[in-house]
Amino acid sequence: MKNLWKASAIALAATLAACGGETSANGGAATGSVEADTSRNWVEVVTKTEEGGFQMGNxxxxxxxxxxxSMTCGHCATFAEESFDPLTENYISQGLVSFEVRNFVRDPLDLSAALLSRCRGAEPFFPLNERLFANQEAMFETIQGADQAQLQALATPEALQSGRTFVGFAEAAGLIDLVGSLGVSDQQARQCLADTAAIQELEEMRNRALNQHNITGTPSFLINGELASGVSSWAQLDARLQEMVQ
Structure with a gap:
């Protein structure tokens, strides 16, 4: 991942604040009648999609x-905090909405956090994802206090090829200890952070987002397969959903 391993600690610090963007389409409308389906607890239905994301719901x-x-996007962390309860309670649990998260990695720290959120597969993904977003500010503070020369050394092709890059960033940001409290053992976390297939999957997911959907910022949303313009917060997405379920 040349765009990631060339990132210096200075570039990483700049990236941490750079997220958000506006899309150019209106988002797809629901087709047919929109009716609730409470035949089961859809919040507990979590699967991995063909595109590599994790989907909750019917x-x-x-x-x-x-x-x-992006795990290093402040707007994404705010969206996660504001959206989870109302999205799951008002829409997903009613069988009205399925919600999928696809990682759009932007830097080595982002990729390290994404690997850990995905480490144990579908069922624990959303709790891990929410906890990592809730820890974002502490993650930034911790890594900004780390040895910057060491971080620069981790962001090299040699470090990446040796498998040290994402383990090193996760250690520097305190993420291995964090996910340890959520059921991911130290050994499992380190294995996930060095998993070349998982790293490649995240790179391919980013490339598809760029090439197929013209994603330029995070968070960005597809609604029924189309990019939604003017939607980058929970309030904006909720307003769109309310229009669609009426």
Whole structure:
């Protein structure tokens, strides 16, 4: 991942504040009638999609939402904090909405956090994702206090090829200890952070977002397969959803 391993600690610090963007389409409308389906607890239905994201909810829901998210994006952390309860309670649990998160990695720290959120597969993904976003400010403070020369050394092709890059960033940001409290053992975390197939999957997911959907900022949303313009916060997405379920 040349765009990631060339990042210096200075570039990383600048990246931490750079997220958000506006999309150019209106988002797809729901097709047919929009009716609730409470035949099961859809919040507990979490699967990995063919595109590599993790989806919560009724796979046949009339409204399908995909969020492209970065673990180092402050707007994404705010969206996660504001959206989870109302999204799950008012829409996903009712069978009206399926919600998928696809990682849009932007830097080595982002990729390290993404690897850990995905480390144990589908079922624990959303709790890990939410906890990592809730820890974002502490993560930034911790890594900004780390040895900057060491971080620069980790962001090199040699470090990446040796498998040290993402383990090193996760250690420097305190993420291995954090996910340890959520059921990811130290050994499992380190294995996930060095998993070349998982790293490649995240790179491919980013490339598809760029090439197929023209994603330029995070968070960005697909609604029924189309980019949604003017939607970068929970309030904006909620307003769009309310229009669609009426």
């Amino acid at each position: 796979p046949d829901a009339p409204i399908n939402i995909v969020e492209f998210a």
